Amino acid sequence: MAAPEFDVPELKEFRTIPRLAPDVMAHSKPHVASEKINEAIGFPGELVENWQEKAIEKMGDLLGKYRSLKVYLDSCVHCGACTDKCHYFLGTGDPKNMPVARQDLLRNVYRRYFTPAGKLFPKLVGAKDLTRDVLDDWYRYFNQCSECRRCSVFCPYGIDTAEITMAGRAIMDSIGLGQKYSNEILGKVNRIGNNLGLPGPALEDTLLGLEEDVKEDTGVDVKFPLDVKGAEVLLITPSADFFAEPHIDSLIGYAKVFHAAGISWTLSSKASEAGNFGLFNGSYEMMRKVALRIREAALELGSKRIVVGECGHAWRVAYSYWNTLTGVGAGGDDPFARQLQSQLDQRYKQPMHICEFTWDLIQRDVLKFDKEANDHRIVTFHDSCNVARASRMGDTPGGQFEIPRNIIKTVANKYFEMPHGTTHEQTFCCGGGGGVLTDELTEIRVKGALPRMEALNHVVQANGVNFMATICAICKAQFTKVLPYYKFNRGMVGGVHQLVSTAIQLGDK
Amino acid sequence: MTAATIFFAVLFYAATVILVAGLAYKIVDYARTPAPLKIPTTPAPTTNGGVALRMLREVALFESLFKSNLWIWVFAILFHGALLLVLMRHLRYFTEPVWFWVGWVQPFGLYAGFAMVAGLLGLWARRFLVERIRYISTPSDHLMLALLAGIGGSGLAMKFLMHTDIVAVKAFFLGLMRFDIQPLPSHPGLYIHLTLVALLMIVFPMSKLLHAPGVFFSPTRNQADNPREKRHLAPWAAELDAKN
Numbered sequence: 152m153a154a155p156e157f158d159v160p161e162l163k164e165f166r167t168i169p170r171l172a173p174d175v176m177a178h179s180k181p182h183v184a185s186e187k188i189n190e191a192i193g194f195p196g197e198l199v200e201n202w203q204e205k206a207i208e209k210m211g212d213l214l215g216k217y218r219s220l221k222v223y224l225d226s227c228v229h230c231g232a233c234t235d236k237c238h239y240f241l242g243t244g245d246p247k248n249m250p251v252a253r254q255d256l257l258r259n260v261y262r263r264y265f266t267p268a269g270k271l272f273p274k275l276v277g278a279k280d281l282t283r284d285v286l287d288d289w290y291r292y293f294n295q296c297s298e299c300r301r302c303s304v305f306c307p308y309g310i311d312t313a314e315i316t317m318a319g320r321a322i323m324d325s326i327g328l329g330q331k332y333s334n335e336i337l338g339k340v341n342r343i344g345n346n347l348g349l350p351g352p353a354l355e356d357t358l359l360g361l362e363e364d365v366k367e368d369t370g371v372d373v374k375f376p377l378d379v380k381g382a383e384v385l386l387i388t389p390s391a392d393f394f395a396e397p398h399i400d401s402l403i404g405y406a407k408v409f410h411a412a413g414i415s416w417t418l419s420s421k422a423s424e425a426g427n428f429g430l431f432n433g434s435y436e437m438m439r440k441v442a443l444r445i446r447e448a449a450l451e452l453g454s455k456r457i458v459v460g461e462c463g464h465a466w467r468v469a470y471s472y473w474n475t476l477t478g479v480g481a482g483g484d485d486p487f488a489r490q491l492q493s494q495l496d497q498r499y500k501q502p503m504h505i506c507e508f509t510w511d512l513i514q515r516d517v518l519k520f521d522k523e524a525n526d527h528r529i530v531t532f533h534d535s536c537n538v539a540r541a542s543r544m545g546d547t548p549g550g551q552f553e554i555p556r557n558i559i560k561t562v563a564n565k566y567f568e569m570p571h572g573t574t575h576e577q578t579f580c581c582g583g584g585g586g587v588l589t590d591e592l593t594e595i596r597v598k599g600a601l602p603r604m605e606a607l608n609h610v611v612q613a614n615g616v617n618f619m620a621t622i623c624a625i626c627k628a629q630f631t632k633v634l635p636y637y638k639f640n641r642g643m644v645g646g647v648h649q650l651v652s653t654a655i656q657l658g659d660k
Numbered sequence: 661m662t663a664a665t666i667f668f669a670v671l672f673y674a675a676t677v678i679l680v681a682g683l684a685y686k687i688v689d690y691a692r693t694p695a696p697l698k699i700p701t702t703p704a705p706t707t708n709g710g711v712a713l714r715m716l717r718e719v720a721l722f723e724s725l726f727k728s729n730l731w732i733w734v735f736a737i738l739f740h741g742a743l744l745l746v747l748m749r750h751l752r753y754f755t756e757p758v759w760f761w762v763g764w765v766q767p768f769g770l771y772a773g774f775a776m777v778a779g780l781l782g783l784w785a786r787r788f789l790v791e792r793i794r795y796i797s798t799p800s801d802h803l804m805l806a807l808l809a810g811i812g813g814s815g816l817a818m819k820f821l822m823h824t825d826i827v828a829v830k831a832f833f834l835g836l837m838r839f840d841i842q843p844l845p846s847h848p849g850l851y852i853h854l855t856l857v858a859l860l861m862i863v864f865p866m867s868k869l870l871h872a873p874g875v876f877f878s879p880t881r882n883q884a885d886n887p888r889e890k891r892h893l894a895p896w897a898a899e900l901d902a903k904n
């Protein structure tokens with residue numbers, strides 16, 4: 152790691168609310184997407200000439216399509232309850248990273264162009280013309296929000312800044328001011344089938360390599376099947392699981408679970424990506440398009456169940472949106488939904504999270520573990536925002552907290568919780584979600600990780616924790632990068648199924 | 661009939677029309693705008709009954725605010741609870757005979773006037789004392805608090821400092837409701853109080869006071885967490901399915 156060009160915040164025993172430091176993060180912005188990247192996914196290549204007019208037009212369009220946007224832009228009373236809830240504010244002190252101030256960047260323009268008060272008395276209500284300065288602020292601060300929804304937990308009206316950020320990004324995309332990282336990935340997933348641009352043959356090679364590795368390790372023929380028609384389960388997992396560290400260890404964990412349970416499964420080369428960056432850009436159409444590949448793969452392969460690997464925003468899209476977008480789910484009474492839903496085995500939840508899948512097998516006593524195999528690890532669990540605040544597992548509210556913890560406690564002996572107020576629905580984002588996981592945003596990513604690092608430090612000091620388990624590909628990548636800045640070992644982070652993988656007994660050696 | 665009587669009669673008719681029509685417009689607009697995706701902030705209730713309970717807790721107890729900031733919650737509950745009592749107490753000016761329960765709240769309504777102003781001053785103080793809240797406050801945030809504190813202050817002044825003929829005030833408002841205008845007592849305190857109230861009614865549908873209807877339409881709070889079991893589809897989104 153090269154020496155950072157910024158000061159890494161120091162870890163404190165108790166979290167403190169920083170003093171305001173206006174514009175300290177004004178220099179932070181992601182690379183703008185090139186003409187080629189934007190045009191490949193149907194956006195104008197560069198900032199259009201009449202961008203102002205077009206932006207307002209797009210805002211009007213979104214206001215008519217999204218009740219959340221309309222109600223949230225009207226309802227904020229500036230009470231200030233959310234001002235100290237965002238990890239990016241806590242890590243930087245930049246007031247525009249306070250959720251309400253971030254919203255106000257859009258709200259002020261909304262007031263000016265869409266409300267009588269803002270048209271007549273702009274100064275009084277803080278309404279602003281959409282100038283180049285305002286647009287620049289949008290580009291900066293809507294790309295310093297990880298759409299983690301922590302603020303929405305605490306707002307008395309549930310105002311979700313993520314909805315505002317998504318609208319802001321959708322408007323910017325529509326006028327040619329797209330963000331390179333996300334838009335490039337969207338191009339790849341549309342063209343090739345996954346965010347990494349890993350083509351089918353390369354994927355096949357990787358999976359064969361994994362089979363050899365696992366065989367060497369365990370002596371057991373654990374398979375990693377690809378494009379198998381008629382397999383019971385279609386596994387959709389983030390493409391990082393195919394080669395990134397520590398992600399790959401969880402993929403091995405899933406494969407061992409399928410193997411031990413004797414359930415046939417397959418990956419798909421067409422739908423080799425659970426991630427869906429259409430979410431981050433607030434584009435329903437884009438999100439739907441990416442998700443449709445999964446529907447098509449399921450129909451082609453004749454899968455009975457769809458299971459989703461460890462990825463936070465992917466699980467949000469799968470759990471909350473797939474039924475809406477593509478009919479993966481139940482209860483649809485239209486031909487589009489019925490086509491797939493009649494094929495899926497409705498005795499099971501559709502889609503199902505890999506943790507729900509594994510926990511169900513554990514409860515039915517199908518899996519056996521050697522818990523002591525994890526004894527070198529003292530484990531804690533980081534709740535990923537999109538799992539915690541935008542989805543569920545199991546049958547009851549809060550299952551998304553209990554099920555992964557239950558699995559961990561089944562496969563490992565030493566487990567400790569991070570402090571209250573930093574877990575469950577109040578969890579702090581890793582600092583890299585929502586489309587900011589790119590190198591040019593390293594500073595905000597490191598600073599945004601501060602609250603989580605402080606919570607982690609707590610259990611490291613008190614309990615000797617040396618492993619932070621999580622179920623999100625972005626969290627894993629982000630922590631691997633950020634942990635060293637805070638003098639932690641980058642190998643501390645890993646997946647829940649990595650722990651499963653270590654302890655599971657495959658039996659048929 | 662004095663000029664003042666006519667002025668206030670016209671003012672209140674106008675304010676009522678703006679308040680009712682403005683709110684109706686906003687509510688219909690919120691209701692008609694689709695929520696295309698399931699976005700309840702989880703953990704969330706899985707049934708509609710559960711959602712109703714969650715909403716009740718938000719509206720009656722300010723549950724989320726309680727979790728986020730105790731000071732704001734204290735002042736907010738003080739202000740809104742008192743406002744509710746004060747509004748109930750004021751119903752006696754609009755009902756004849758006075759509904760029995762409006763009679764019961766009279767004594768509480770009186771203290772509520774002080775509580776309301778205290779709550780408002782607490783909220784206002786935060787706008788000066790807390791750096792973060794000072795940063796986000798706009799002139800209209802201050803004016804809104806001034807308006808409400810002014811209404812509360814002038815009301816209390818009439819009760820305790822310079823009485824007005826409330827029997828005549830009641831006759832005026834009952835008259836307005838029957839389109840039979842009665843004289844309004846000439847009283848500076850009353851004029852101030854009523855002007856501010858009319859102003860509040862007028863700004864209500866075009867200001868942040870829309871949080872009152874807004875909270876009921878907030879998708880993160882009013883949606884049930886059941887996306888796997890039920891297909892949720894907005895009309896504009898359903899059109900996309902037809903093309904596949």
Ligand code: HEM
Pocket residue numbers: 228229230307718719720722725732735736737739740783784801804805808869871872873875
């Ligand atoms: C469904 C009914 C309502 C609910 C659930 C509600 C809830 C809230 C909450 C939670 C706050 C934030 C905390 C605070 O700053 O006090 C707030 C603020 C406020 N409410 Fe309400 N409210 C309702 C109706 C009203 C009405 C009818 C009025 C006035 C006529 C009103 C006036 C205000 C004002 C002025 C503020 C901002 C206070 C400030 O500047 O700090 N509210 N409301």
Ligand code: SF4
Pocket residue numbers: 236237238239248249250253295296297298299300301302303311312313316580
């Ligand atoms: S969604 Fe998360 S990152 Fe965005 S403003 Fe809210 S707390 Fe901050």
Ligand code: SF4
Pocket residue numbers: 226227228229230231232233234250251305306307308309310
């Ligand atoms: S908590 Fe909600 S109402 Fe209060 S300032 Fe933040 S967004 Fe606005």
